[in-house]
Amino acid sequence: MTYTLNLPSNYKSNLPVFGNFDVIVVGGGPAGISAAVTAAECGRSVLIIERRAFCGGAAVSGMSGTICGLYLTVDEPHGTVPEQLIFGFAERFRRTLYTEGGLTNPQVYGKTWVATHDCATYKRVSNDLLRGAGVTMLLHTQMIDVITDENTLNGVVLHTKSGFTSAYAKRIIDCSGDADVVYRMGLKTNKGNNGVIQNPTMIFKMGNVDMKTYLDYWGHDTISPPKVVDMLYAHDELLRKKVWLFPTVNEGELLVNATKITGFDGRALDVTDPVDHTEAEQFSMIQARAFFKFMVDNVPGCENSYFIDYAPEVGVRQTRSIDGVARLMNDDVVNTRKFKDGIARTSWPIELHYGAKPKTEWLINEYYEVPFHTLVPKVGDNIIVAGRCLSSEHEALASCRVTAQCFEYGRAAALAADLSINENLPFQQIDGVQMAELMEKTEHRQ
Numbered sequence: 001m002t003y004t005l006n007l008p009s010n011y012k013s014n015l016p017v018f019g020n021f022d023v024i025v026v027g028g029g030p031a032g033i034s035a036a037v038t039a040a041e042c043g044r045s046v047l048i049i050e051r052r053a054f055c056g057g058a059a060v061s062g063m064s065g066t067i068c069g070l071y072l073t074v075d076e077p078h079g080t081v082p083e084q085l086i087f088g089f090a091e092r093f094r095r096t097l098y099t100e101g102g103l104t105n106p107q108v109y110g111k112t113w114v115a116t117h118d119c120a121t122y123k124r125v126s127n128d129l130l131r132g133a134g135v136t137m138l139l140h141t142q143m144i145d146v147i148t149d150e151n152t153l154n155g156v157v158l159h160t161k162s163g164f165t166s167a168y169a170k171r172i173i174d175c176s177g178d179a180d181v182v183y184r185m186g187l188k189t190n191k192g193n194n195g196v197i198q199n200p201t202m203i204f205k206m207g208n209v210d211m212k213t214y215l216d217y218w219g220h221d222t223i224s225p226p227k228v229v230d231m232l233y234a235h236d237e238l239l240r241k242k243v244w245l246f247p248t249v250n251e252g253e254l255l256v257n258a259t260k261i262t263g264f265d266g267r268a269l270d271v272t273d274p275v276d277h278t279e280a281e282q283f284s285m286i287q288a289r290a291f292f293k294f295m296v297d298n299v300p301g302c303e304n305s306y307f308i309d310y311a312p313e314v315g316v317r318q319t320r321s322i323d324g325v326a327r328l329m330n331d332d333v334v335n336t337r338k339f340k341d342g343i344a345r346t347s348w349p350i351e352l353h354y355g356a357k358p359k360t361e362w363l364i365n366e367y368y369e370v371p372f373h374t375l376v377p378k379v380g381d382n383i384i385v386a387g388r389c390l391s392s393e394h395e396a397l398a399s400c401r402v403t404a405q406c407f408e409y410g411r412a413a414a415l416a417a418d419l420s421i422n423e424n425l426p427f428q429q430i431d432g433v434q435m436a437e438l439m440e441k442t443e444h445r446q
């Protein structure tokens with residue numbers, strides 16, 4: 001199916017103006033929440049635009065389930081105390097969620113740990129932080145176009161229930177996950193491995209699990225044990241053969257990350273196309289119900305379980321990545337490279353969702369750093385990105401996209417926007433080493 005980006009050229013000049021801001025943040029996922037709060041706490045007037053009814057991004061709308069990327073990966077996590085690797089806004093959000101009863105203690109995931117969050121608390125904490133910082137929020141509002149002068153971005157066109165409006169800002173942070181702003185500016189973006197992206201997953205929750213019996217059988221690693229993997233291979237209707245299940249903060253409840261979503265004909269989907277995205281949602285329900293039946297029929301402790309709900313939408317891991325001044329390379333990740341302009345540490349494995357079994361490549365006792373200029377498009381003024389659409393090779397993205405790091409990319413983009421306004425400096429000319437120092441200096445003040 002083909003789509004057009006071109007409306008009559010004069011339509012933007014006649015739009016009403018919702019407001020003029022220092023900073024606009026497009027997208028209220030982990031990167032957007034952090035970017036908006038940080039920019040507001042720098043004293044900037046900030047507008048955040050989110051197309052859904054709440055902020056939280058894939059962590060809530062896709063029920064992605066856990067905060068990954070907080071801890072160092074080790075050889076043997078059982079019986080070990082996790083070493084936290086990343087702080088800043090990621091730690092502030094973690095601490096707030098935990099204090100509010102919306103986060104578990106660290107749980108073993110292979111050779112590292114994750115903490116499982118409660119989506120209702122995630123939504124509320126996001127809302128409280130944004131409102132507390134004085135951010136102007138527009139929910140149920142989609143950014144659909146950009147207002148530019150050549151490659152200079154001045155504002156965005158918004159689609160609302162009541163029609164179109166516009167908003168202007170000195171700097172715009174694209175936290176849409178899909179690089180929507182950059183794409184609408186007509187700048188170069190890349191998609192996965194020559195257009196093939198990681199498969200989406202529909203996550204669901206099940207209740208009334210006899211947790212003791214379940215854990216005695218499954219074990220305390222959230223990744224499926226070999227005996228379950230063997231059973232999954234005997235079920236042709238289930239496309240994914242390695243799965244992760246997380247006990248949540250609620251008694252008897254499991255969050256289930258176990259589906260691999262393709263088209264009905266088995267093809268890889270491109271969810272930036274609504275036809276493919278629709279098919280993903282439709283196939284998701286079939287796959288999730290089939291896996292739930294597998295659990296009830298085969299896994300001790302789940303016999304009397306019930307299906308609580310699907311995530312509000314299929315979880316999308318990857319779409320467009322920008323063409324950045326710097327690019328995180330696969331080689332940087334596997335060789336745990338550090339950079340003078342590194343803004344976030346990452347020990348999360350390459351967790352590539354493609355094929356029957358997600359591929360996991362661990363970075364034992366090591367971490368790499370993500371350079372600042374992966375957030376900055378090569379071309380374009382007043383625009384920076386944060387979150388999973390940063391500039392990265394395909395496999396590298398399968399590691400650096402998790403939420404603890406996305407929070408920190410958001411913080412870096414906001415600090416850079418503040419600096420860029422103060423010093424009247426294009427993002428491309430910001431000194432990455434200065435950014436790394438600024439991130440470190442402010443890391444523990446959150």
Ligand SMILES: Cc1cc2nc3c(=O)[nH]c(=O)nc-3n(C[C@H](O)[C@H](O)[C@H](O)COP(=O)(O)OP(=O)(O)OC[C@H]3O[C@@H](n4cnc5c(N)ncnc54)[C@H](O)[C@@H]3O)c2cc1C
Nearest residue numbers: 027029030031051057058064068143177315316387388403
């Ligand atoms: C199935 C699945 C499981 C995962 N599991 C984990 C996990 O266990 N732990 C972990 O840490 N990470 C996990 N991840 C990864 C993590 O959830 C994402 O990488 C992370 O949420 C990315 O954050 P983001 O802020 O860049 O983008 P997103 O979370 O995608 O947020 C983007 C936001 O922008 C909004 N938006 C998009 N376009 C527009 C527009 N044009 N106008 C207005 N609003 C717009 C969207 O509605 C959304 O709220 C998982 C991802 C998936 C898909």
